[in-house]
Amino acid sequence: MSNPVLHAFFLGRAFAEVVGEKVEESLTNAVSDLGKFDAEQRENLRQFIEEVQTRAERDVTQGNTSTTTTSTTDNGSPTDLQETIDDLRAEIARMKAELKNYRDQNA
Template sequence: MSSPLVHAFFVGRALAEALTEQASNLASTLVSEAGKFDAEQRDRLRQFTETVLEKANREAAQASQGRSYAADGAGEDLQALIDDLRAEIAQLRTELQRYRSRSGI
């Protein structure tokens, strides 16, 4: 090394290269993590969608079995069920009105 100025130049250059490499590694890591996160979220959404569709299909199958049972002569049971549901709705409306009047809504 002939002078401190030349030495400082090479130190600065080495520092700049090291910082550039570190920044490049950090950027690569961030992009990689973002990609992993995106893939995980897509997979979770796909699994959630499949779960919901499976449940909907099961419930639809159960409902269709219930309809076939009602069509086989359980009309009286169906009417009783409808009457019970109407009574529950009326009771819930009454409770809702009481709640609203107490809450001032």
């Protein structure tokens, strides 16, 4: 190439094409990673909800059983009730922490 202006033009055009391709590739990867992250978080949330529902159902079943058995004993009910309240408070604290982590990750 004997003409430096023509050489600079083709060099600039090639540079712009390469930069455009790299930006497009980076943007595509970023959007893909964001989609994967969103899908993972939705799956984690679904599993969390499923676990909470399973535990709630289990506790309801155990609660019905323990109510039946403790109604026959005079001193058993208050202790079981307090233990249930403490367990519920601990579960609420765990759920709050999990929700805070989820919100912090999506912020």
